Amino acid sequence: MTEVPAFTSRTDYAASLLRQEILSGKMEPGDLLAESAVAVRLGVSRVPVREALFTLEREGFVEFSGTGRAFVKALSPQDFDELYTLRLALEPLAARLASPSVTCDARLLEKNIKDTNRAKTMLDVTRLDLEFHEIILEASGNGRLLKLWRSMRGELELWLGRLHRRHQVQKLDTRAETMRSHQTIVDCFKQQTPAACESLMRKHITGWREWLPVLPEGE
Amino acid sequence: MTEVPAFTSRTDYAASLLRQEILSGKMEPGDLLAESAVAVRLGVSRVPVREALFTLEREGFVEFSGTGRAFVKALSPQDFDELYTLRLALEPLAARLASPSVTCDARLLEKNIKDTNRAKTMLDVTRLDLEFHEIILEASGNGRLLKLWRSMRGELELWLGRLHRRHQVQKLDTRAETMRSHQTIVDCFKQQTPAACESLMRKHITGWREWLPVLPEGE
């Protein structure tokens, strides 16, 4: 956020700012992101904005209409179900692939759990939760698998962020449960077979789905 | 190929032409695709070329270096293994999801098999093979699943095309086997349970992997 504004390109700069605005809820789902307006507002020309919008589309934050206009992505419960189905297909696989090599990464995973314990907001807890899973995807050694996961991560973050903001689910503190569950995964990586890791991850994802509060109606 | 050049934009036009050049083998893996040169050659300006290159990257035909230069993608046997692993994760799932709804699409699938029988070249057989699978992905009703598959399709087409060109595997005519195997899938969709469809698709993908000739060394 407040880091040095040393972006490699204006495209990165624009993408980063827009991403933050969308995640923070400053932009509402369905809001039009017109190239010209955004370009003026961010103080860059339209070309980098255009390319940033494409990037954000790939990341799941933005969607294009048939006529090429960009909007802040709206997510329906059905969209969320799709994401859940895909997590269930990809993450247990990643856990199995990662298990032989993840010993060296167990430190990263445990650091993540400690950070989760210190996190100040539920949004940070969510972010760290997704980061935990991404570490495993990285350790899987399958670059394409990681890419696919990353193309979904934005939408997950978007969904969970909106959920928190709209329903004040801070009341429902999932932090302890998340930490406990993640710790069992780390332990499993350390001691168990790949198949056991895969199975546990499947259970974890399924359980996560059931933990979520009642979904809000479509946007 | 020889269809009416009625592209909605020059970006589409450029992407289409480049895609064809790469698939046909006119461009070698590792070849530089410099914006300026391509723009001049295709008779458009650099901006649409630039965006076409991004599109082709998403589709798997092109990769960017750290400094932003675009190259025709090179694929190693390890890349291929990654793709195989992901097919095995996604396609059986798609088959399961598609099975209740695919009855209305069985006609499409059977038309595909007939087209395969008529195909003149092995490249067409390959293209139709991938199309058969994409029909099932579409029928799964999970739009994101379809998107993930499409992000891999280009690389598969690339790999298989190069395989054919380099090793003259026309000798190894997989057409009959492909048609037979696809027909059993259609039959399964018509008569069997989702779980059976899923299982059969897993078997089909595994078998497909074993059918392929010895992989060439990395590029």
Place this chain on the structure above:
DNA sequence: ATGATACAAACGGTATACCGTCTGATTTTC
């Protein structure tokens, strides 16, 4: 002969300007 340095060409990044199209509102006509 070899290494470093400097220069030139090529390439990507960006701003700007122009054009065609789409959208929506107002006016005109039946």
Place this chain on the structure above:
DNA sequence: GAAAATCAGACGGTATACCGTTTGTATCAT
């Protein structure tokens, strides 16, 4: 009063020009 046509504003698509950086090569010094 309603429907159709027209006009204006906004937006995306594209070409062009400029700038900074990278890259490859040639030259010069050691």
